[in-house]
Amino acid sequence: MTAPADVSALSVVGTPVARRELAEKVTGRTRYTADLHRPGMLHGRVLRSPHPHARIVRVDASAALRLPGVHAVLTPEDAPQQPIDRDLRALEPLVRFAGEEVALVAAESEAQAEDALRAIEVVYEPLPAVLDPEAALAPGAPEVHPGGNLVGGKPLVVQRGDVAAGFAQAARIFEGTFRTQAHAPVAMETRAALAEWEGDRLTLWKTSRAVHASDRPLLARGLGIPAERIRVICTAMGGGFGNKDETRLGVLTALLARKAGRPVRVEYSRREEVLGGRNRQATVNRLRIGVRVDGTPVAIEQRSVMDAGAYISSGINVNRRTGQGALYLYTCPNARYEGHAVYTNRPAGGSFRGLGAPLGHFAVEVLADEIAAALGIDPLDYRLRHHVTAAGQPGTRVTAPDALLPDEPVEGGVPFSSNALRACLLVGAERIGWHRRRPDGAEPGERVRGLGVAMGTYKGGAGREAEAELHIAESGRVALHLGLTDVGQGSATVLAQIAAEALTLPAERIETVMADTARTPPGHVTAGSTTTFSTGEAVRRAALAAAEQLRRRAAEMLGVAAARLEAGRLISEDGRRSLALEEVAAGLGAELVTRWRWNAGSSTHIVNSFAAHFAEVEVDRRNGHIRVLRYVAAQDSGRIVNPRLAAGQVSGAVLQFLGIALREELFLDPRSGVTLNPSFLEHKSTAIVDFPAVEVLFLGEPDPVGPYGAKALGEPPVVPVFAAIANAVANAAGVRLHEVPFTPQRVLAALKAQGRLVP
Template sequence: MQTEYAVVGASPPRRGLADKIRGEALYTADLKQPDMLYARVLRSPHAHARVVKVHTDAALRLPGVQAVITHLDVPHVRIDEDLLPLDPIVRYVGDEVAVVAAENEVLAEDALRLIQVDYEVLPAVFEAEAALQPEAAPIHPQGNLVGGGELVVVRGDVTAGFAAADRIFEGTFRTQVHAPAGMETRAALAAWEGDELTVWKTSRAVHANDRQILSQVLGIPQERIRVVCTHMGGGFGNKDESRLPVLTALLAQQAGRPVRLEYSRAEEFVAGRNRQSSVNHLRIGVNKNGAPTAVEMCSVMNAGAYVSTGIRVTRRTGQGPLYLYTCPHARYEGVTAYTNRSAGGSFRGLGAPLGHFALEVLIDQIAEAMEMDPLDYRLRFHVSQEGQPGERTTPLEELIPDEPAEGGVPFSSNGLHECLLAGAERIGWRERRQPHGTATGPIRRGLGVAMGTYKGGVGRDAEAEVRLTPAGRVVVHIGNVDVGQGSTTLLAQIAAETLQVPHHVVDMVMADTAHTPPAHITAGSSTTITSGAAVKLAAEDAHRHLLDHAGAPGGDTVAMMTALPAEIAGTGQVMSGSTDYIINTFMAHFAEVEVDMLSGRVRVLRYVAAHDSGRIIHPRMAQNQVSGGVLQFLGIALREELFVDESSGVTLNPSFLEHKFTSIVDFPTIEVLFPAGPDPLGPYGAKALGEPPVVPVFAAVANAVANASGVWLHEVPFTPQRVLSAIREQGRAAA
């Protein structure tokens, strides 16, 4: 895309990449402190039990063991609304019971085997529907219904909308539990110096989560706590929401020495946070022309043992059904249940892929029944720039939600139409797509399309400081974490563009609470639109101070900087969002697949992803973001699932061998398009990009399979067994 900018829109080398390639980048598990101890976690063998007594004497007598902590040794202060540092009730197989710190890892493992625990085993439940039955044993004192009730979001009157419909379509769609499985497992290193604490950890929120939680639980001021994230080996929204930093800090405090605790790969699968499973029932009413008159979806989400971001996952599931198609009447009801599975949590896209899967597959079924091309249906009925019909309900002075339900509010920009047309042209939709289910033979090919919308990071507060030095360097201080998406590079580009300096003279200081202003969590695809805006404001402020000092209206910025007697600083603070517009990103994905009607195997042959993310700051990284997200979710669409033995609660496949992921040989190159223009509200016209690529993937593949085979898949993953089962049930046999 052509721009009028010098740095924004270019693709300078990604910062830190060379160190990672050479193996010189230091992750948390690479860090060491003098006299450091190694920690390990004793985990529950039961899915649900009361810890009656923990016998630690034998472990403490083992030479080299320096500390053992149980629930009796921790503050009774919650890390989250349902999570204590350690709890006398364990709620899944793998829940934390005790932690030990020893001189080396082998001793720590030996100490775990010496700890004896007396348990009172309690009834366990693993499925959300069963957990919500009146007779189900309560997993938490408040019961198994998270929040005590349903989450309900409404626009218009769906009863009236369905009464006005000429036809009503419905279906039930299921998605599985699966693991983010970043290359880096969780780790934390804690060290005390007097009454001051430093924690290095895998984190996406050194300020907003870690330092606040440590202060709250340990009862010490935030000013005495420093949290640092050196590098992140794949965040995907998942590297938080655990007891890890608190337990490491408590062990270090008890032992009087630094302590490092690192999860094994199996622990990451079991005790890390995974995307919860869902059951989504969707109804759509349409008039005789196919226009939606009412959309209603009910979701039941399995949050596992602890809710974490479970409610936000549930709400995000409803975003597409509520808003992707123009419709005056929409209702979403979400129910989130505690179960005795390992805890669910954040994962790229939260619930959006789940809800869009149901919506976009049912839309294809509607188009087929109405004898319309699925592309034409979407071009005709997708939500437009004007937003939904109806009246605004948000007060005029308040920010418009980026997961809206109300009508009467336009989008700041909406390139969905352009994405549909560009993607269709690239994949050859008009020329190559066969009518639904008309392919013949044992090996059949088909094309599928799915759209998506995603939130834009509204309501996050960001601060930045930009310092200009006499050495001719620009130093940006911002508390965000680069979770692997390249924000270090992108934010430097924004600073360089604003100051009109080369990208290479900008230095970034990030993810260290001792040297950066407070920052929001790196989540919700909000870094560019929120932190980028704060960096732009801080750079503009610094530039004003520089011009004031120079006494001139302009000139070469670097030359003016080298004439400074001392460094000068600019600051910026922003609350992202708009009181007048919805800020959302949009996308349209197209898949070509091959279906073996005899074995049920699905192969993805080609994939085109067209995105409206406003102006693209760094084209190469943006293409990588999209292709990486698509590849990640193609693996989830076709094979990835965490299995639990429902007689014991044991996770059956906690390894890369048994929980197989996408590899480079599995799928084709992803073709990425950015056909839309800049957004008027984002910094330099940018909008969110990190999570949107994962949103339509399930549906695009399912719709391509349906086009090839004539059968509709309503459950992810699309394994050969499920494909064959659908072929049998829907009466399609290989010709």
């Protein structure tokens, strides 16, 4: 594809504009949901189940209601029983995990509400619980939901070609089982909601990544009132990472406020955020790759079992994405992914940065290294020979043109819009000094060093319905109205830059109004690295449409045939006369509003981002400790709209996942089903001293589909991290790691099992 003509000379896109509202954030002026107060507001607290599976026989709140300051208690009897999600009701007389919501209290202060929780008497009838997905699939296992524990009743199967025929052609077949453990998203801001009723109309302020696409319809279902009577606002988000909704919080807060007759704010504690939020699911991935004598892949097959926890929420998408590496990353005519999402009585899983992609890529990229090692091929060379190219997979396209976006095809014959994987591999290798790499386990001694590489691919944004609205007031004020949330990734800044580029204005001239159902057009969920690509193009088109109207009006005002827009001025063709944008806006006679809506993507090309990561580590063979010495992240996200924000996002993504790779894990007591470490201290998030500064490289060319050539950025950099570290450890110490996180215990066990302990 060829690049569109309008990207030749850009003045705002591609420049390091400062993050919008960062000064307000630094100085504490930004108001997040839990920072909001309303007159007469009460504080709500949630009573949670101590049992992983139990019937609620009776809830007696009479003693709680007599305590000072207590205004209302909400129990399952008060909650409407229609589902608010495919397997979720607002409150049920049945709990499916330890920590699940049972009742809520509204009181004058949070402490009074806490006191009241202790005074609520609940009689539980404990039921047999199942805490392991393999056990949950066994005949006779306790059912978490009626209809069996395999979500949807069958596994997800996605394939191209014929893997059986492919394996029949293979000279060698490599296989392995790879495990990834559950961990908590732990955004710094916990979930919070503030509900206020005026008659039968509700205003809900909430931590949200989709006020339009998820909160409002969910509230309408849960409360049984029309969506038009509900306004949802997210004033600011303290981190999302693809998480932060998919819960009952909004509905319960609204029900509690209605019952109390006062505004109510509920703010989750850190412990509740881990228990009642949505965590990253544990997976077991069995991977087989068949190769020709020279290592060329001819068949790739992955079977994944995901512990969905007690509720599926966005686990369907997580399951789908777990196959992304096996299906797309290497050129291979035959590939098959089979994903089983399984209910258990663990806290619910949900979506977290990268969904299943980092989990599946871990298996693919470690096994690729094992193939290369077995065949005596340098792992970088192996990837340079076999990585998927811009041509896509071999074979013939069967998906109809209009079905490309929803179907996410994996067949051959559908090219990528752009693919700079090769440049990422070559330039990244040069930066880390790949030539220094020695054979696996060659270094003697207690502390040994090694280099590792891993690739990643990620689809971002295609298939999303995206909308933007641009307002130019007669005063000249320019405002971008967007339904989506800036969860902290910087979308407000980047989208304002795109509008500014189209209007030839400085970015500061564009105001942004976001995440308020009363003031913004519908917006998609902030998920799947969607925003810049999908809404960015809607912004560009809305702004270009506004520019066109300004040009027409200016020509009339100047009495010329045509005018052009340049640096915020409308100039006659001959260049002799001009008007400021404000003057033309004043001459429009009314506020100019332009809208654009599109179904993001292409009907001819798959739009994916790519990455190649390189790690240098030191492994202490006495204690299994891994130290990361250097990390190079080479990204293809097309044109980078804001290099300053983008570098921070990639660096942050890598550091976040280095912590997950080495440490983060949720532990459940196998007898009680209780989560043991729902806190920062015990869940061990990355701290500022843990890793060296990440070296970030942007190597993409402008993409022909994305706005000004941009592609997805938020999640792609997390995808290769686990495998880059595992492969560097293999190079350093000669041991293969098949389970994330790579804790010292697991590394020691691998050293011992593979005979690589210090003699």
